[in-house]
Amino acid sequence: MRLASQSALVALATAGHAAVISPSRTSSVPEYFQTSFGPWAGPTEAGAPPFLAQTNPAPFGNPTYIPNTPVVTDVPIPGRSDGAEIFKLMGNLSPYMPNPSGFGVNEYPLPAGANITQMHMIHRHGSRYPTTGNAVASLQDRVSELLQGGARFKGDLEFLNSWRYELGKEELTALGRQQLFDSGVLNWFNYGRLYDPSKPLIARTTSQVRMLQSAENWLNGFFGPDWTKNVTLEVLIEATGFNNSLAGDKQCVNSNNDRSSAGDTASSEWQKIYLKNATERFRRSMTGHANWTVDDTYNAQTMCPYETVGLGYSSFCSLFTYEEWLGFEYSLDLSYYGSNSFGSPTGRAVGVGYVEELVARLQRHFPHPAEGSVAINETLDDSATTFPLDQSLYLDFSHDTDIMSMLTAMGLTQFAQFLPISGPPDDQQLIVSHIVPFAGRFNIEVIKAPQPVRAKRPQNAHASAYESGEETTYVHMLMNQRTIPLGRSLKECGDRDDGWCELQTFVSALKENIPKAKFDESCYGNYSVPAYGDITDGAI
Structure with a gap:
């Protein structure tokens, strides 16, 4: 166990009493590169803390200000109704x-x-980024294996012919x-x-x-x-x-x-149900004798949120219908219920x-x-x-x-x-x-x-x-x-x-x-x- 700071707790200056900061006489850093508040910082006064x-x-009304998001989430999704968001x-x-x-x-x-x-x-x-051992990181090896075996992707999957895994870890x-x-x-x-x-x-x-x-x-x-x-x-x-x-x-x-793995088992069974059509759709977008599995489809779907939060945009998101995204949420609900919540022997x-x-x-x-x-x-x-x-x-x-x-x-x-x-x-x-x-x-x-x-x-x-x-x-x-x-x-x-x-x-x-x-x-x-x-x- 370690503390981020081993020194004694530092008390703040009493409100209304300014701290006097003198310029350093021993620093070798030129004054114009020093970023600590110096004698020319100007007067300030803290306002009252909010509550x-x-x-x-009105604790939870409609938002009056929606900030710009740095990632692309407005992706065209088949079957999505107005206002719905994957x-x-x-x-x-x-x-x-x-x-x-x-x-x-x-x-x-x-x-x-x-x-x-x-x-x-x-x-x-x-x-x-994905955690160590996450199956999503294996998708690049899987795609490379298929390409080396003579398979090629076409249509909406064509980008996979040159796609590279670029995410970090942990x-x-x-x-x-x-x-x-x-x-x-x-x-x-x-x-x-x-x-x-x-x-x-x-x-x-x-x-x-x-x-x-x-x-x-x-x-x-x-x-x-x-x-x-x-x-x-x-x-x-x-x-x-x-x-x-x-x-x-x-x-x-x-x-x-x-x-404590029952939730993951249940999730895998559900994936076979809700991703059946998507897996067949992927297979139709490949040439050669590619053995594309439900696990491959699930890893491709999981790549969407990871690439979006890591790189800002993912081509994988629009490969799935809105109904299949509803299924994705439920796959994780099953996993958490059975492995981390009331369906798990170690949930409590x-x-x-x-x-x-x-x-x-x-x-x-x-x-x-x-x-x-x-x-x-x-x-x-x-x-x-x-x-x-x-x-x-x-x-x-x-x-x-x-x-x-x-x-x-x-x-x-x-x-x-x-x-x-x-x-x-x-x-x-x-x-x-x-x-x-x-x-x-x-x-x-x-x-x-x-x-x-x-x-x-x-x-x-x-x-x-x-x-x-x-x-x-x-x-x-x-x-x-x-x-x-x-x-x-x-x-x-x-x-x-x-x-x-x-x-x-x-x-x-x-x-x-x-x-x-x-x-x-x-x-x-x-x-x-x-x-x-x-x-x-x-x-x-």
């Missing part, structure tokens, strides 16, 4: 977007007098860096006033390159280029055998073997460490996991230096599969609906692109209200949202800027219009869900490999 999460009267159908490979349809509950502003006092964020890294693309920077800016507007300059923060990420890049770009967006004056970045080792709640799969053996266990930490932070004490069920780093989580308990902002960075498991470990059964291999069910809830797209995140707000807030919000804007009673503290959870209705999964929270849950009720519900992970048995048990559909509650 849109609390003050916005880049919202790419599961975990989708570029970031707010959830387009919500989670079944309306968005409400805070009632007058209520205050957000704390925010807990867990954030996925931004758009990246790290963020430029778009990924932008996504995290933009998210930092967005979260500053929403929660900037929660930051106390007299108390620099500890934020956490993992040691993988893209995780460090993501945290640093987000913090740059939130605080600006001098973010190291505001926060110390704690870097948790992400490697097999190291306890790390932000990468729980590394300490859960059975999450990395066949016992991989994410339960973060839930233990969340409960501890909400109650302001160090985590106390059950004997023999350690899903956290007990050394780091038992020190106020590395696991502070008095922050108003908790900022953590993790991976898509881990975040999916965290939601499972919380017991958010809204996403436990079984997904059949034959095709999407009605009212499908677990849609990966809505939950963990590139740069996906959830924010948990702690809200103090002077009185209980009515479960049924008044329709009259002038009517009070309060009922009689004492001060009450609530939890409001957002996933990609849309509210998760906590009562739909945690029945103790009740059926509320706003999806909120009373804090103590929420904490009690999480505590009840922690042992359901069966951490030791699920992660280290020598049980038979479950078939897809055998597991429905995220644990063995």
